[in-house]
Amino acid sequence: MSDEVQPGLVRIRLDLSYDGSGFHGWAKQAGGRRTVQGEIEDALRTVTRSTRTYDLTVAGRTDAGVHARGQVAHVDLPAELWAEHGEKLLKRLAGRLPKDVRVWRLSEVPAGFDARFSAVWRRYAYRVTDHPGGVDPLLRHHVLWHDWPLDVDAMNEAARALLGEHDFAAYCKRREGATTIRTLQELSLVRGADGIITATVRADAFCHNMVRSLIGALLFVGDGHRGPEWPGKVLAAGVRDSAVHVVRPHGLTLEEVGYPADELLAARNKEARNKRSLPGTRGCEAC
Template identity: 35%
Template sequence: MLKNYKMVLEYDGSRYDGWQKQGNTDRTIQGKLEGILERLAEVPVEIHGSGRTDAGVHALAQTANFHLDTRMSEGEIKDYLNQYLPEDIRVISLDRAGDRFHSRLNAEEKTYLYRIETGERKQVFERKYIYGFGRPLDVNAMREASRYFLGEHDFKSFCSNKKMKKSTVRILKAIEFEEEGSRLFIRYTGNGFLHHMVRILMGTLIEVGEGKRSPKEMKEILKAMDRSAAGTTVPAEGLFLEKVSYKD
């Protein structure tokens, strides 16, 4: 009998072409996981992730689910996956889920973390996990600008998919700033995110922090509903999917 399993995993996205399995590459997180589960089950197994992290983006707690017919316990499946997964992907937890549970469709909100180094020297051993911006930023101005994004808005200006046909309306519940020496950590929590949305929001806020834009401009950028109105797309290495929340 097929059972539904929910798992939480972490991964270093540095050497992968993103979460989603693609025909032109075998370097995807979904592809690695499905390959191991297919070996276990001896039939193809499809994994559903809560979201599709892009190439180079990391996850501290990605949630996924899959259906499997096996007599193995949850702990044994988890151990089997971790035994054969590469060292930059790890299953943190794996449990039985209700038959109707779907990691993407049932997600209530997600939190993404972006890490920036504003100091002159980029840390050699953390270069894959923080954006080495290398210049000071006006964090108070960035905080002021970020308030314009809170609540329900059409974030079309912050979507890199020009062919997007579905609604680009999303709800941003919180944008939190944390300073640690020359490092700046910014967390975005919302009910969903568009393609490159966090990285474009981040690039726009950085331009505010540099004095290139005023906080009040954020209102006009939202109203424009045009990608060219917003700021640059910052690099992937500073971005982490930190948390996915569900009703239960």
């Protein structure tokens, strides 16, 4: 897909959030399955009284059941349509969208901005509780219940070995032609006063199932089934380990996406599309 903004169009950034419980993920799918992208594009077409659908590009294509508080997308709209509807679009979308997805801000951005390729990091949170009574019913769609006591210190010890640039093939579901090399910038866990453990996971990008696989490995350390050195050994082995479980999606939320200053957007966009490899390995296109 070309990143050039065509003559007569303007690029608009959307800041949005959604409860992923009722969606089959972000991306539109065949067969009429309900998706976040589909709902927003349908609403946008309706409120602008357009005869065509304007395609959205998103920072992170979340899976079925995954939530977002700080998702970012962009869309290219005809300049005259934006001039006519821009100030009214936000309220109109609020009236048209279902209650489990909201657009909070619409803003015109430089042509070099790309919601996906201009991002320098994505930050997710995964929430889990080991309370013997289970999960607060009001939080059941956003917090995983783990029925073994968890040692947060041991989990943090294990997490430190995973930081930095690595090939995360052992923690990713491979996609044809996509690299599994990522830079994990932060992986830390904190138990709150309410007993809920929040894992903060930040990286330049994530491959498919990476966050949920990392959390699955750390849970095995936290409940004593594996030692703190085990997740690092799995990473070094470079192959999927059947003991690494992909935890359920409802505990995962995309919290925030980071972007560089406007003057650096185009350079970051280009860099993110380049082939990426570790020393001594062959690279492939960034996914």
